[in-house]
Amino acid sequence: xxxxxxxxxxxxxxxxxxxxxxxxxxxxxxxxxxxxxxxxxxxxxxxxxxxxxxxxxxxxxxxxxxxxxxxxxxxxxxxxxxxxxxxxxxxxxxxxxxxxxxxxxxxxxxxxxxxxxxxxxxxxxxxxxxxxxxxxxxxxxxxxxxxxxxxxxxxxxxxxxxxxxxxxxxxxxxxxxxxxxxxxxxxxxxxxxxxxxxxxxxxxxxxxxxxxxxxxxxxxxxxxxxxxxxxxxxxxxxxxxxxxxxxxxxxxxxxxxxxxxxxxxxxxxxxxxxxxxxxxxxxxxxxxxx
Numbered sequence: 416x417x418x419x420x421x422x423x424x425x426x427x428x429x430x431x432x433x434x435x436x437x438x439x440x441x442x443x444x445x446x447x448x449x450x451x452x453x454x455x456x457x458x459x460x461x462x463x464x465x466x467x468x469x470x471x472x473x474x475x476x477x478x479x480x481x482x483x484x485x486x487x488x489x490x491x492x493x494x495x496x497x498x499x500x501x502x503x504x505x506x507x508x509x510x511x512x513x514x515x516x517x518x519x520x521x522x523x524x525x526x527x528x529x530x531x532x533x534x535x536x537x538x539x540x541x542x543x544x545x546x547x548x549x550x551x552x553x554x555x556x557x558x559x560x561x562x563x564x565x566x567x568x569x570x571x572x573x574x575x576x577x578x579x580x581x582x583x584x585x586x587x588x589x590x591x592x593x594x595x596x597x598x599x600x601x602x603x604x605x606x607x608x609x610x611x612x613x614x615x616x617x618x619x620x621x622x623x624x625x626x627x628x629x630x631x632x633x634x635x636x637x638x639x640x641x642x643x644x645x646x647x648x649x650x651x652x653x654x655x656x657x658x659x660x661x662x663x664x665x666x667x668x669x670x671x672x673x674x675x676x677x678x679x680x681x682x683x684x685x686x687x688x689x690x691x692x693x694x695x696x697x698x699x700x701x702x703x704x705x
Contacts, residue, residue, distance in 0.1 A: 425458070432457045436636055442644045447664065449640035449686075454679060456635045464635045468675070469652035470514025470556035471628050473699050492616050497659030497670055498624055503530045504658050505538050507683030509676035511583040513554035518544040519674035520626040520654035521562045521703070525573060527658075528623040528705050529598050539598060540579035546588045547571065553585030559626045559654050559701045563603035566703070572597020600703040608697040609648060612690060615669075615697060616660055624658045624672070626701045629687075629694040631655075634673075639681050641668045643688040648695035657696070660689060669696060 432453070439451040456464055498504050505526050510519055522541045530536040544551075548565040551557030565571070574597050579589060591597065608614050619625055631653035633645035643666065659670035668686040677683040687693050 428458055428460060431460065432636070435461075439633060439636060439645055443640070447641050447666070449642040449644075450638050451633075451636035452638050454636065454638060455676070456679075459635070461632070461635065465632060465652070467512050467514060468510075468516070469631055470554075471517040471520075471652060471654040472556060472558055473628060473651055474550075474558040474561045492613075492620065494662045495660070496616070496620055497661075498527060498531075498619075499658060499670075503527050503536060504624060504656075504672065505536060507672060507677050508541065508581070508674050510541075510674045513545070513583040513585075514556050515541065515545050515554050516674050517551065517557035517559050517562055517628075517654040518548070520656045521559050521566075521701075522573065523656040523672060523674075524624050524626045524701075525566075525598055525600065525703050525705070528703055531623045532705050534598075537598070538576040539573040540576045540581075542576070542581045542586070543571075543573060543579045543589070546586045554583070555585070559628060559699070560603070560605045563600070563605075563701055563703055566600050567603055570599050572599045598705065600705055602704045604702050604704065606700045608700050609692050609695070612692060612697045615657065615700060618700070618702065619657060619660070622702050622704075624656050626654060627657055627671075627696050628652070628654050628699045629696050631694065634680075634685065637680050637685060639686075641666060641686045641688055643691075643693060646694035648692050648698055651695050651698060655685070657700075661686075662689065666690075671696075 436451045518541045522539050526539050545553045548562045550561035550565050628651040630646040630650040656672040657669050658672050667689040671685045
């Protein structure tokens with residue numbers, strides 16, 4: 416009998432999950448549309464999912480720039496671009512039940528920008544950012560811009576993940592001699608592209624993968640397809656990494672790397688419709704300069 420209450424809770428969660436899937440899938444009219452179903456988060460309530468995994472927030476800084484108009488380009492942009500095609504994006508990681516999406520997105524951006532600048536692609540330490548970024552709250556949440564501000568002001572060199580492995584919990588900051596290998600940044604930039612979404616394509620191609628903060632409340636049940644509904648601008652709560660885009664079909668979409676493991680979404684990625692600031696993907700865009 417001891418298991419009866421737990422069984423009732425599990426049954427209720429399953430019912431709630433199926434109801435969510437039915438509602439979310441009712442908006443799909445095409446095979447390319449996003450579809451939702453059972454995944455590793457289906458046994459969580461919406462409240463549990465939110466409080467555990469959606470731990471990123473905005474922090475404005477003096478470097479935050481608002482762009483309202485697109486610039487005039489000399490060269491046309493390609494219809495499709497993906498930094499993975501150049502082998503300049505590291506593998507999808509799993510943050511587990513640590514609310515450190517903000518750290519994963521920033522480290523992913525630093526990894527790629529470092530490699531784009533002619534260096535080997537390295538898996539850098541997310542745990543170092545979690546433990547040492549004093550402007551953030553470790554596994555209890557953080558901001559992409561404050562993490563970059565810490566990296567810039569402290570001139571901390573990110574070491575390899577093999578030297579400072581991921582623990583999925585906040586720990587004490589470990590310090591390394593300045594002479595050892597590490598990647599530091601010269602500066603960072605932060606933008607509001609909500610009214611100039613095309614600028615993201617330009618920056619993505621010219622600089623590298625971009626850390627963004629989105630509204631991911633409906634991503635709990637995502638399985639695949641292009642997200643066009645169920646999330647909005649102005650409710651940013653989760654940090655991810657934009658690595659490419661595809662405009663060859665309808666609708667065009669951003670290619671976005673997440674940190675919930677490869678069993679989630681499209682091998683750990685999610686596709687988000689371009690052009691309408693879906694999920695607030697253009698509201699807060701940050702990039703390191705190396």
